[in-house]
Amino acid sequence: MSEESLHEVLGEAEGVIRDFTGAEAALAEAEQRRDRTRQSLLEQVERLRDEVDAVHAPELIGVLRHLYWQQPGIHGRPLAEAAGLHLHEMLAAIGPAPSGIMCADCGTELLRTSRSWKPPARYGPPLCPDCLSRQRDARSRTWRVASLRGRIVAETRVQARAVDWRAAAELVLAFPPLSQGVGRGSSTDQQDGVWRGWENARAVRDRLIASAAAADDTMGVAVYEAQLLVDTALRVADWDTARTRDILEPLTPEPALALLTRLRREVRFTAQAARERAYAAYPEGYELSEDEETEAWRNSQG
Ligand SMILES: [Zn+2]
Known part of the structure; x- marks a missing residue:
């Protein structure tokens, strides 16, 4: 390899390293901004809670439902706390979300009751709660x-x-x-x-x-x-x-x-x-x- 082309390669490598470092800085800034906006989102939820007269006010529940089911970047527990609720209370208040999985027996769509929800009946086809309890009764x-x-x-x-x-x-x-x-x-x-x-x-x-x-x-x-x-x-x-x-x-x-x-x-x-x-x-x-x-x-x- 000649002296010139070695310099050329090194120069290009330096450029790419600069790009990479810049990308990392942008990512860190974006993450920081995300954390900040997440924090201010939670603060908005707190303000909303203070504005409504009850924690079960439809306006507050509507926002919680959206954030919990559509914004996985907002963690569940701090979200519930911002609304003055325990996680399980919030989950009960916002209700389940469609899972895209159909009951193998009656064909109704199974509902996710939390983000960590897994379809029931691990050892068989997925069943809705009604069909599951019917099956248990029959057994x-x-x-x-x-x-x-x-x-x-x-x-x-x-x-x-x-x-x-x-x-x-x-x-x-x-x-x-x-x-x-x-x-x-x-x-x-x-x-x-x-x-x-x-x-x-x-x-x-x-x-x-x-x-x-x-x-x-x-x-x-x-x-x-x-x-x-x-x-x-x-x-x-x-x-x-x-x-x-x-x-x-x-x-x-x-x-x-x-x-x-x-x-x-x-x-x-x-x-x-x-x-x-x-x-x-x-x-x-x-x-x-x-x-x-x-x-x-x-x-x-x-
Ligand atoms: Zn069913």
Whole structure:
């Protein structure tokens, strides 16, 4: 590069630096002017507030609405303070602004209630407040109807001979979870419900003993208990077939698997019938009466 052209480039660079510095100065001045006019705008708002007889005077609210929604350079909080209001009071007074987003259900335009507003229903299409609350109502109604159905199933009893229940319970109790190396509350326990199954068997057996039922008497066991009892018994029945035979021998000549399979069929049949009754009583889209609402609510409180 020659001496002359080097000087030329340096000279041009100096010129551009001057331009840049000038532009920065102009920007700083403009910013200062903006801050000043912002300040005097707020002062005008204060004067206006002093002139009108109430903070909710339409003239004042009109100015606030314009400044808040159309002039994002005027911050919300100082604006509200200039008008003698808290931010939330000002927002309530000026009302919402259109958002350009339509409700996915009814097509009305959603309204922004503040500058930081985001469309509701983050996990689905945007909905207006009316449609959102309708959707929530429908969901909780579905849930309440389901809880009433569940109650019908839970109250249903599986009928079988006392000796059958006793055999299933004794079988489970003969293989306590400790011998399976499963600690209470361990992850295997929580997954398979090992201890729950054992405790359930004990509760059923205790009730059988307390009722002093004869072997051939028919006894009812709640669907969920019966299900758990039979499932647990089927799991342990073939671990040690000799021992299983020893346990059942004093009670019944029937082989364990035959007895449990028969019991399981009875449980399934009864549960299915109960579910059908529950759906017949509370079909899809069922409207709850006030009493049923209360009952469903009580159900949910355990
Ligand atoms: Zn809507």
